[in-house]
Amino acid sequence: MGDQPAFTLNIDQNKYLPLDGREVHAILTVGSTGGAVAAQPVAAEAAEVIIIDTSGSMSGSKIREARQAATTAVQTLRDGVHFAVIAGTEKAWVVYPGGTPHLVRANAATRAEAGRAIGKLLAHGGTAMGEWLKLAGHLLTAHPSAIRHALLMTDGQNNERSDVFASVLSGWSGAFVCDCLGVGDDWVPAELRKVAEAMLGTFDFVRNQADLSEFFRRLTQTSMSKTVAELSLRVWVPQTAQLKFVKQVSPTLLDLTGKRTDVNPLTGDYPTGSWGAEEREYHLCVEVPPGTIGQEIRAGWVKLVRPDTQDVMASGNVLAQWTDDLAQSTRINGKVAHYTGQAELHELIQDGLSARAAGDFGTATARLAKARELATESGREDTARLLEKVVEVDPATGTARLRRNVDKADEIELDTGSVRTSRLRREGS
Structure with a gap:
């Protein structure tokens, strides 16, 4: 277990409720050391797909910057990582590697070949992001034990019907993490927000297209630093209670409530995506039935679980205690x-x-x-x-x-x- 990341789970809350108090709030701080990656003989298996918008609006300097950025991302991949590059218009196709769509291992030769293929990309056609994500999903799911990640860049508005786009997002949600970048001022933040929320990723604005390569390098580097493919927050609440919401609140806001997978009637798993050395915070709200003065209950039991092995990495309790002390019950946790x-x-x-x-x-x-x-x-x-x-x-x-x-x-x-x-x-x- 020496190369395994160590996880911590700390819970901040004011457990005291007034006599008619029903809502219990807690902030869960989850931290990871990331594991001794450098000391590991074999780094975590990873699969990466780089998705470049090559629609007509990407003409001129934008496509040149995009080619440069995609090449930078490929150069940032560490040896042995499985990867592919996708070009997207109203359809999607694999720019590299050629032949039947698949991922290849990164090494000096494949990175150079990918760079040459990227250098030939031209801008034409429309925008159908669902098609791009579908192809990425098919490529990545061929590597079930890898840390799966896609990087999507676009400068325009999605031309797909909204119901078609929504069904792709719900169908592939949880299959891989996707970080998105919007370039220029003609894209719609709400569209990339939907991708980021469904795929547990980030979305960001590249205000100056000359910075695109740096964004690609940074996001690829972050993806390369992940050591655990998937962790879930497993939350139990008592039979008489109701879990109102589970939200990631730092470093970004992400509502996980609708992503629940039932473990049993009182327990659900909430996906958090892949992890490296980092810290994130989550906000939990539980509604409990009224209690009596002095009564203390466990309002929630939270475990950090690896879904593949069911190993519990860390755990903690969310408590509730009723009091008639106004000073105690009205204090809001910082x-x-x-x-x-x-x-x-x-x-x-x-x-x-x-x-x-x-x-x-x-x-x-x-x-x-x-x-x-x-x-x-x-x-x-x-x-x-x-x-x-x-x-x-x-x-x-x-x-x-x-x-x-x-x-x-x-x-x-x-x-x-x-x-x-x-x-x-x-x-x-």
Whole structure:
């Protein structure tokens, strides 16, 4: 077990509830040392698919930057990793390797061959991301024991019917992790958000296309550092209780509630994707029946489980105790308060941008002004700066109004950045 990652699970909560209290909130901090990868004779088996949008909108400098970025990603793959490169238009095809669609092992020769094949890519046609993901899925599922990852880059809007796209996402959800990048200002953040949520990945905005190679290198490097293919949060709640939600709250917001797989009537598994040396935080909410003063119950039992082996890597308890001490029951745990605020900030930004797009400027102004206030209060200076570009507040009267000419790139950056959260600052830091 020397090369196995070590996992920790810490639970932050205020267990005390008033007599009529029903909701128990807890923040789970899951940490991993990642395992001694460098010391392992064989690194974790990995399978990687790089997906490049080659639709007509990618012409000119964009396709040149995309070719360079894809080549950078291939160069970043470590020896022995299985990989392929896909080009996507209204259909998808394997650019490398040739012949029957399959993955090949990375070495100096295959990386050079892939680079030559990528160098011939041209821009033409439409955009059907579901087709791209389907082909990636078929390639990756041929390697069931590998850490499976895809990297998808697009600059445009999906031309598929929304029901077709949704069925691809639900069909392949959990089969592999997919990180997405949007380039330029003509793509729709909501579409890549759907991919990231279904495939437990990230999505990001490449504002300056010259930075594309660096984004590809960084995401590929992160994928190469993963040592465990899949972990689940296994959550048990008592028969009389109801699990309201399970959400990842750091480093990004990701609602896992709908991804539950039943283990038994009281227990469900929630997928978290692949892991390296990292720390993530999750917010759990359980509704319990009313109790009596002094009564303590276990409101939840959380285990970190490897689904392939059923090994329990770490575990912890979520507790509830009823009290008539007002000071105890009204104290909100700092981490719970912080991440509840971060989720509210995300919601305000999403609501505000949607209202603005729909022409409901009153709602948009109210939501975005409140978001700006919350971002400032919670130390999200980056988000506050972006909000200032969309909504202005008169310092004398406090009146907020939407700015008339907003740069589309600023709006996309605000939208995509709203899923990233800040960590709770430690006292004195």
